[in-house]
Amino acid sequence: MDKVPGSPQGPGDHGPQDAQSLPACYRHPDRETGVRCTRCERPICPDCMVSASVGFQCPECVRDGSGTGHAPDAARPRTLAGGTVAADPRLVTKILIGLNLAAFLLQQTVGDRFTSSFELIGRAYVPVLGSVEGIAEGQWYRLLTAMFLHGSIVHIAFNMLSFWWVGGPLEAALGRVRYLALYFVSGLAGSALSYALAAANQPSLGASGAIFGLFGATAVLMRRLNYDMRPVLALLAINLVFTFGWSNIAWQAHIGGLVAGVVVGYAMVHAPRERRSLVQYGTCALVLAVVVVMTLVRTGQLT
Known part of the structure; x- marks a missing residue:
C-alpha cells in the first residue's frame, strides 16, 4: 500500500469465437481449436499443446524455436508479449x-x-x-x-x-x-x-x-x-x-x-x-x- 506518513480455466485464443468459426489445428486440419501457440500464434489442438511457463506452445517452437518459416519471431524464443526469453525470468x-x-x-x-x-x-x-x-x-x-x-x-x-x-x-x-x-x-x-x-x-x-x-x-x-x-x-x-x-x-x-x-x-x-x-x-x-x-x-x- 502507498502510505501517508504520520497521519488460471486454461489457455485460450485472442477472444471469444463462435464454435463454427474456430480455426483448425495447423498439424491436424480436421480438429478445431481455440488455443494458439504463445510464441508463433498458430492454432494447436490438445495433442499438440506443450505446457510452457506462460500458456502453451506448439511442438516446433518448443523443439528448437526455428518454426517452419511461418513465424518471423520463432527463430529466437520470445515471450507472449514479444520480449526475449531470459535465463532468470525474475x-x-x-x-x-x-x-x-x-x-x-x-x-x-x-x-x-x-x-x-x-x-x-x-x-x-x-x-x-x-x-x-x-x-x-x-x-x-x-x-x-x-x-x-x-x-x-x-x-x-x-x-x-x-x-x-x-x-x-x-x-x-x-x-x-x-x-x-x-x-x-x-x-x-x-x-x-x-x-x-x-x-x-x-x-x-x-x-x-x-x-x-x-x-x-x-x-x-x-x-x-x-x-x-x-x-x-x-x-x-x-x-x-x-x-x-x-x-x-x-x-x-x-x-x-x-x-x-x-x-x-x-x-x-x-x-x-x-x-x-x-x-x-x-x-x-x-x-x-x-x-x-x-x-x-x-x-x-x-x-
Missing part, C-alpha cells in the same frame, strides 16, 4: 525489490531527513529540512523516488511480498524491458494522480502505485490466456478494501497505478505482431504524456 523483480530494501535501509540509517528529501509532497514547508519543498518547487524527481520509500517494516514487507508474488510471473510473460516499462509507467502514473488530487502539504510514499499496475496487467494477461481470474481478482479486491478502508493510505496512487497498468498491460499482450513494439511503447509514451500534463496542471495550481 531477475528484474529481484533487482527492484533489492532497490526498495536498500532505500528502506537508508531511511532507517539516515533518518527523517532522507525520507523528507525524497518522499512525494506537493508543496509545503518541511521543518526537518528548514525550507519549502515539493514537486511544485521543481523537485519532479519526487514522483520517482517516492516509489522506493516506505513508512514502516510492515509497509515494506506487505508491498514486497505482493511484488514478489505478482511480479515474477508477469516478468516472465512480458520480458525484462516491457516489464520495466510497465513498472515505472504505472508507478509514475500513481505518483502523478496522488500529486494532482491529494493535499499539497500531504506527504506520501510507497511502491504500491507500481504494484497495483502489475496487478492490473496480470488481470489483463490472465484474461488474454483465458485463465481462471478469480485468484488475482480476489487479491485485488482485498487490496482495494484496504485502500479505501484504512486511514493514512494514498488511494490516489493505487488507482492511478491500477488504471495505467491495465492500459499498458492491454497494449503489451494484445498488440498486433506486425507493429507490436510501436503499439506497446507508444502506449507507454501516451500514458507518460498524461502524467506530464497532470503534473504541469497541478504545478500551475500550486504556484
Whole structure:
C-alpha cells in the first residue's frame, strides 16, 4: 500500500469465437481449436499443446524455436508479449525489490531527513529540512523516488511480498524491458494522480502505485490466456478494501497505478505482431504524456 506518513480455466485464443468459426489445428486440419501457440500464434489442438511457463506452445517452437518459416519471431524464443526469453525470468523483480530494501535501509540509517528529501509532497514547508519543498518547487524527481520509500517494516514487507508474488510471473510473460516499462509507467502514473488530487502539504510514499499496475496487467494477461481470474481478482479486491478502508493510505496512487497498468498491460499482450513494439511503447509514451500534463496542471495550481 502507498502510505501517508504520520497521519488460471486454461489457455485460450485472442477472444471469444463462435464454435463454427474456430480455426483448425495447423498439424491436424480436421480438429478445431481455440488455443494458439504463445510464441508463433498458430492454432494447436490438445495433442499438440506443450505446457510452457506462460500458456502453451506448439511442438516446433518448443523443439528448437526455428518454426517452419511461418513465424518471423520463432527463430529466437520470445515471450507472449514479444520480449526475449531470459535465463532468470525474475531477475528484474529481484533487482527492484533489492532497490526498495536498500532505500528502506537508508531511511532507517539516515533518518527523517532522507525520507523528507525524497518522499512525494506537493508543496509545503518541511521543518526537518528548514525550507519549502515539493514537486511544485521543481523537485519532479519526487514522483520517482517516492516509489522506493516506505513508512514502516510492515509497509515494506506487505508491498514486497505482493511484488514478489505478482511480479515474477508477469516478468516472465512480458520480458525484462516491457516489464520495466510497465513498472515505472504505472508507478509514475500513481505518483502523478496522488500529486494532482491529494493535499499539497500531504506527504506520501510507497511502491504500491507500481504494484497495483502489475496487478492490473496480470488481470489483463490472465484474461488474454483465458485463465481462471478469480485468484488475482480476489487479491485485488482485498487490496482495494484496504485502500479505501484504512486511514493514512494514498488511494490516489493505487488507482492511478491500477488504471495505467491495465492500459499498458492491454497494449503489451494484445498488440498486433506486425507493429507490436510501436503499439506497446507508444502506449507507454501516451500514458507518460498524461502524467506530464497532470503534473504541469497541478504545478500551475500550486504556484
